[in-house]
Amino acid sequence: MIPQIRLPGPAAGWTSKERQAVADDIGDICRREGFFFVRDHGIPVGLIQDVYAEMRTFYRLPSDEKNKYDAAEESQFLGYRGLGRERSRTHSGTEACEQFRIGNVTGELTLPESVDFYHEPFPKSLELFHRLTDLGDGLLAACAIDLGLGDDFFTGYLNTPLHRLGLNYYGASHLSDVGSKVNYAMSPHIDLSLLTILHQDEPGLDVRSSDGSWSEVPTEPDTLFVFLADYVQRWSNGRHRAAPHRVSAVRQDRMSIQYKHRPDYGVVVAPLDALTQAEPPKYAPLDTGSDYVAVLKSILGT
Ligand SMILES: O=C(O)CCC(=O)C(=O)O
Numbered sequence: 001m002i003p004q005i006r007l008p009g010p011a012a013g014w015t016s017k018e019r020q021a022v023a024d025d026i027g028d029i030c031r032r033e034g035f036f037f038v039r040d041h042g043i044p045v046g047l048i049q050d051v052y053a054e055m056r057t058f059y060r061l062p063s064d065e066k067n068k069y070d071a072a073e074e075s076q077f078l079g080y081r082g083l084g085r086e087r088s089r090t091h092s093g094t095e096a097c098e099q100f101r102i103g104n105v106t107g108e109l110t111l112p113e114s115v116d117f118y119h120e121p122f123p124k125s126l127e128l129f130h131r132l133t134d135l136g137d138g139l140l141a142a143c144a145i146d147l148g149l150g151d152d153f154f155t156g157y158l159n160t161p162l163h164r165l166g167l168n169y170y171g172a173s174h175l176s177d178v179g180s181k182v183n184y185a186m187s188p189h190i191d192l193s194l195l196t197i198l199h200q201d202e203p204g205l206d207v208r209s210s211d212g213s214w215s216e217v218p219t220e221p222d223t224l225f226v227f228l229a230d231y232v233q234r235w236s237n238g239r240h241r242a243a244p245h246r247v248s249a250v251r252q253d254r255m256s257i258q259y260k261h262r263p264d265y266g267v268v269v270a271p272l273d274a275l276t277q278a279e280p281p282k283y284a285p286l287d288t289g290s291d292y293v294a295v296l297k298s299i300l301g302t
């Protein structure tokens with residue numbers, strides 16, 4: 001059973017007392033499993049439905065239209081990843097889905113088009129992106145409180161953050177179209193983010209608990225699924241757990257919306273001194289700029 005947390009409404013309006021209450025509610029869960037549902041997050045279900053409508057419109061376009069938005073290092077990996085474009089990190093094939101990313105870019109890298117170009121097909125998605133950024137900030141502050149770091153610990157690393165909204169489409173025939181030899185549509189992984197907030201229109205997401213067992217994440221229209229990811233786990237020296245997840249072999253059309261809350265470009269994430277006194281560092285430092293670009297280049301083959 002996945003825990004469900006009731007939030008005190010839209011995160012942009014949380015008082016420090018409310019943030020503390022959220023920290024009290026999620027702290028134990030973050031330390032044990034790192035995933036949970038949230039209700040009463042203040043994001044209208046209608047907005048989420050509008051995003052699915054935008055996705056349906058986009059993914060029905062002919063390939064040459066979609067490929068105009070092709071994701072590459074030059075686009076800071078915003079844009080479209082067609083079927084067969086993203087390599088699996090765990091097997092020799094590709095992920096069995098089409099994807100689109102919108103989000104922020106960094107001034108430290110160049111972008112050939114205006115960022116608005118990539119947001120053009122997705123105005124409602126951009127609105128959702130901003131609301132999820134508020135929620136990500138609030139949940140991250142609650143994590144920081146639970147870790148004893150103070151609620152604004154992460155804000156210094158979030159000046160021009162590279163948050164991302166992923167819009168994924170898993171078509172009923174995509175697994176066979178890419179000749180997949182494995183029984184899942186997206187390989188098991190943890191996200192390269194601080195935390196991720198996800199909504200799915202159909203089941204398909206599986207999450208791995210700390211005892212190693214996988215369970216299916218149910219679909220609940222008015223709740224969001226939250227899981228912790230690499231950077232929080234690394235920074236906290238594993239005190240907060242990143243949740244491995246995958247997408248099972250999908251036999252019908254399925255869409256997911258995942259918001260990845262990310263720090264600035266070029267932050268070196270390493271276990272914090274304050275959290276490595278009892279235990280030695282378990283994770284190597286990771287650069288949210290060069291290391292992130294290297295991972296994306298390796299999976300997108302650019
Ligand atoms: O589609 C999903 O439910 C999960 C996708 C995912 O894990 C990702 O894009 O990182």
Ligand SMILES: [Fe+2]
Nearest residue numbers: 189190191245
């Ligand atoms: Fe993921």
